[in-house]
Amino acid sequence: MKTALVAGQGRLPLALARAMADRPLVAALDGFSPDGLAVDLTFRVERLVPFLRALERDGIGQVIFAGAVTRPRLDPALLDEATAALLPRLMQAMAAGDDATLRVVIQLFEEFGLAVAGVDSVAPALLPGAGVLAGTPGPRDEADAARAAAIVTALGAVDVGQGAVVAQGLCLGVEALPGTDALLAGIAALKPGLRPDPARGRGVFYKAAKPGQDRRIDLPTIGPDTLRAVAAAGLGGVAFQAGSVICLDLEEMQRLAGELGLFLWARA
Numbered sequence: 493m494k495t496a497l498v499a500g501q502g503r504l505p506l507a508l509a510r511a512m513a514d515r516p517l518v519a520a521l522d523g524f525s526p527d528g529l530a531v532d533l534t535f536r537v538e539r540l541v542p543f544l545r546a547l548e549r550d551g552i553g554q555v556i557f558a559g560a561v562t563r564p565r566l567d568p569a570l571l572d573e574a575t576a577a578l579l580p581r582l583m584q585a586m587a588a589g590d591d592a593t594l595r596v597v598i599q600l601f602e603e604f605g606l607a608v609a610g611v612d613s614v615a616p617a618l619l620p621g622a623g624v625l626a627g628t629p630g631p632r633d634e635a636d637a638a639r640a641a642a643i644v645t646a647l648g649a650v651d652v653g654q655g656a657v658v659a660q661g662l663c664l665g666v667e668a669l670p671g672t673d674a675l676l677a678g679i680a681a682l683k684p685g686l687r688p689d690p691a692r693g694r695g696v697f698y699k700a701a702k703p704g705q706d707r708r709i710d711l712p713t714i715g716p717d718t719l720r721a722v723a724a725a726g727l728g729g730v731a732f733q734a735g736s737v738i739c740l741d742l743e744e745m746q747r748l749a750g751e752l753g754l755f756l757w758a759r760a
Contacts, residue, residue, distance in 0.1 A: 500559025627755030648702030659695025715740030
């Protein structure tokens with residue numbers, strides 16, 4: 493079965509393509525090309541149906557989504573008749589939140605006979621199983637990770653975010669639309685009086701999939717840059733939901749965690 497990789501920005505599409513036995517056809521939304529990976533086909537949302545038909549003509553039977561995109565601005569002048577008929581459905585889903593939008597995107601691809609596969613089914617090694625991967629989280633870190641996990645579960649239930657920072661039981665910040673980088677930059681900018689004394693526990697950044705989310709699309713991703721941001725924020729380490737978070741370049745993450753004095757923990 494021929495596979496298309498619908499790639500967004502970042503390094504994940506390249507890592508996924510390298511992990512696959514055969515090179516996929518690489519498609520990218522206009523303006524959101526991946527890092528280090530040649531794109532075979534570029535498309536726009538306004539021309540979604542012609543794009544789906546092109547995949548059909550190329551004999552594509554399976555599609556994988558990987559990489560970051562933001563909601564593009566639509567140009568009504570570019571709409572073809574078939575895509576215009578789908579627009580109300582897409583707009584209604586977008587108004588309901590990211591999860592609803594992604595579910596409709598999957599449905600549309602499936603309606604054109606394209607099976608949608610998840611990263612975990614194609615490259616499971618990118619999602620580490622349970623265990624401490626670097627450093628040693630202490631009892632305070634374990635308690636903070638448990639607290640952060642409960643917060644992320646609550647956030648995910650209302651389709652808000654996939655991450656949180658907790659130090660000594662106090663929530664210092666949660667991930668929302670601006671994303672992980674903005675969350676950690678905000679923590680780094682906190683004045684000393686607005687966070688607990690780090691001598692009693694520096695805090696944990698926790699990442700997890702949303703409860704009940706479709707695992708075929710938008711699984712959370714962390715990488716070496718995440719660890720650098722965590723260190724810059726003065727935190728003690730990273731904990732994440734085992735088997736549900738993509739790790740880019742895990743060996744480099746483990747090396748960097750040691751260098752920065754952080755723990756890296758895939759929490760069951």
